[in-house]
Amino acid sequence: MQPILADGNGGALFWELLVNGLVMGSLFALIALGYSLVYGIIELVNFAHGDLFMLGAAMTYTLTALAVSWFGTVTPGGMSFAIVLGLLLIVPFFCGGANILIDRAVYRPLRRAPRLVPLVSALGVSFVLVNIGQLWIGTSPLSLENKAQLVSDDSLIQMGEVPLKWKDAVVLITVVPVMVGLTWLVKFTRLGKAMRATAQNLVAAQLMGIGVERVIASTFFVGGYLAGLAAVVYTLKIGRIEYQMGFQNGLYAFTAAVVGGIGNIPGAVLGGLLLGFIYSFGGGYSQGNWVDALIFGVLIVLLIFRPTGLLGSRSREKV
C-alpha cells in the first residue's frame, strides 16, 4: 500500500492521518470480520480469505471495465454513481457465493477431520485463488483510474483545515451501515441466534433443531459478502489492484481479528480500527518504513499481556 506523504503541516497532517486511519481501519475491520466469523463457528483460520478479497477487487475492476466499454467514458457524476451502486450490489454477492462454494467443496468434507487438515487445505485454497487472480488480471498492477474516474478526487466537506475526501467518505458511508446491519443480524434475527448458538456449542445447536450446515454456509456467505464489500471500496479508494494484494491485506486483517480476540465480532472491528490507526500514523510519520514492524510489534506485545486478544473470552468454555 502507498505510504502517506507528510505535507509539512503538523496539525493538518495529524487530522489527515486520523481520517485515513479510520478509513483503512474500517477496511481491515470488514476483512477481519470474515476471519472472525468463520473462526468463531468452526475454529478454522481461513487463510484463503484475503485472496477472496483480491478476487473481489478483480471483479470490481472487470465490471468497471465492462461498464466503461458499454457507456464510453465515465466521469464522476450520475453515471459513476450508478456504477458504484452496481458494484456494491454485485461484488459482495459474488464473493459471498464463492465463499459458500469453497466451503462446500473443500472445508465441509473435512468437518470431522483433525483441526490441522482443514487449516492446511485453507493454505491450498489460498494458492488456488491467487492463481485464479493471476490468470484473471495478470501479474502487473492494474489501475482502475485509467479505466474510469468513479469517485471524484474532490473533498466532500472541509472540516477546518482538513478535507474529508469523497474517496474516504465512500468507505465510511458504506461501512458504517453495514456494521450496524451485521450487529442487528447477529443479535436479533433467527439466523443470528442460530449462528451464536452454533458458535458456542455445535452439538447442542444441532440438538435444538438448528441446521448447522446451513448456518455454517450462511456464515461463509456473510464473511465473503463483507470481503467483497471491502474489495469494492478499497479499489475505489486506492485505485490500484494486483493479484498479490490479498496476502498483505489478509495478513493485516487476520492480525486485526487476533488483536480484537478472534471469534469476537466487536473485537474484529476494534482490532481493525486499531490496526488502521497504527498503519496510518506509523506510515505517515515514518514514510511507510516501519508500518509492518509496528503492527506486528503491537500484536506481539498485546498477545503477551492478553493472549486472547482485546475482547476475547478469557477461557474457552469447553466441557
Next chain:
Amino acid sequence: MALLEITDLRSGYGAIEVLKGLSLKVEAGEIVTVIGANGAGKTTTLMTISGCVKARDGRISFDGNDLASVPAHEIVKRGLAQSPEGRKIFPRLSVLENLEMGAFTRNDKPGIREDIEKSFQYFPILKERQKQLGGTLSGGEQQMLAIARALMSRPKLLLLDEPSLGLAPMIVLKIFDVIRELNRQGMSVLLVEQNARMALRLAHRGYVMETGTITMTDKAEVLLNDPRIQAAYLGE
C-alpha cells in the same frame, strides 16, 4: 407399536464401531433406563437416535417413521429432544436465551412464553437466574437448564444422558421428581444413568448395555433384585 423402536443398530466414529447391533424400544408413556459401564456406548446410542452420529446399519423408528435418513435438525421437530451428557449449555447466552433456543423449531410466541413459565415452576432457581449467562451457572443449575431447554420443544420422548452426574443427592432427587411428574403427564423418557439404583427405581423397564449391545432387559424391579446386576452395577 412402540414409540421408539431400535433394531440391530450399528454406529461409531471413523474406524471405531461402538454400537454393534443394538435393539431396544420405548413404549408411549414409559420411562426406560439404559445402564452400563463407562464406554459401553450409552451416549453414542442417544447421539445416534438424535442424528448427531450417523447410523451405519439397522433401523430407528420413531412414532411410526424411520429416522435413519432424517437430518439431526429435523428430528427435534418430530418430537424427540435430548438433554446431553455434560449439559452442553450455551455459555454466553443467558438462561432465558438458552430456554428460547430450546424452542428454536417453534414459532408460537405465546406458547413458548407459557412453557418458559412452566420450566420456572419446575425449577424456580432458573427464574432467579434468568438473566445470568449459562456458563456462570453451577453444575446443578446447568443440569436443570439442560433439561428445561430440552422440554421447550414439547417432546414426546425425552432423552436424558447422565442427569445426575456430579450433583448433590438432594438435587438429583429433585430432578428425578420432575422427570416422574413429566412422565405422569404423558411424556416418555429414555434415561441413561451411572447411578443405576436411582435410575431403576424411577424407570418402568431397564436395559443393560455392554460394549455396544444389550445383554439383559427386564422390568426395573426385577433388574434391581437380580444378583448379577447387584454385583456389577449396584455395588452390593
